[in-house]
Amino acid sequence: MLERLNQAMEYIEDHLDTEIDMTEPARIAATSEYHFRRMFSALAGLPLGEYVRRRRLTLAGAEVLAGTETLLDIAVRYGYGSGEAFARAFRALHGVGPGEARRTGAALYSQPRMSFRLVVEGSSGMRYRIVEKDAFRLVGRKARVPLVHEGMNPAIVEFTQSLGKEELGRVAALSDQEPAGLVNAADDLAGRREEGSELDYYCAAVTGAGAPVPEGMDVLEVPAGAWAVFEASGAFPQAVQYLWRDVFTQWFPSNPYRSRPGPEISRTVISPDGAEAEAELWIPVERTAG
Known part of the structure; x- marks a missing residue:
């Protein structure tokens, strides 16, 4: 189960710049999409959709600071239909707009990649x-x-x-x-x-x-x-x-x-x-x- 969960997380990471059909990582984890979302939320402490949003904006933040592409190109790559929508989401996570971040080199928030590892628990039983x-x-x-x-x-x-x-x-x-x-x-x-x-x-x-x-x-x-x-x-x-x-x-x-x-x-x-x-x-x- 642990290996399958990590394979599903790898799939999500590889598809952050595309629209992700969450039935696929659930299939990789050998479970239903409903249960996959419930499991992820319990294990990670935040909803799956929020994790994906933060990871996309983390990658987008790095590209904004790099300054090699237009803000609109970055917005479209990570699933935002307009520069305004991208700017709102960017500011909500990073506390600063993408244009200002690029001009000033502001410090940005980073959502690290998640993986799951074995921790020996369960001695008390249920x-x-x-x-x-x-x-x-x-x-x-x-x-x-x-x-x-x-x-x-x-x-x-x-x-x-x-x-x-x-x-x-x-x-x-x-x-x-x-x-x-x-x-x-x-x-x-x-x-x-x-x-x-x-x-x-x-x-x-x-x-x-x-x-x-x-x-x-x-x-x-x-x-x-x-x-x-x-x-x-x-x-x-x-x-x-x-x-x-x-x-x-x-x-x-x-x-x-x-x-x-x-x-x-x-x-x-x-x-x-x-x-x-x-x-x-x-x-x-x-x-x-x-």
């Missing part, structure tokens, strides 16, 4: 089970929120607080199967997991496929399929954050499964003093070939 679930419903309240990669998501905090304890209790009472009680779910992520991409965030309960939906509540129909279920307990919020990280950086590379499209569901029970938590994470999965 608790998990595979559950085959019939079709079900997520019933509750939904908000469209931006994706935030680090720290608390203000939009989610505001949404949850706006519901109030009474409404959250009304939602939790609808639960009639596992994961039991009030759960959180993320679905329908727009774009390619870049910062600011929008997703549907649910405070919901899991119910049968034919269960009634109370007036004023939202519903997400979830088809039948396999789910990998992970459990963790410990200090809050570290135990929850580490669980998400370990699933994609340790469990997937070590097991014959890959993630598939579908809502990612979590259930967290926090101790009265807010110091400890028990977490359960449900990820839709499918077995890999071979």
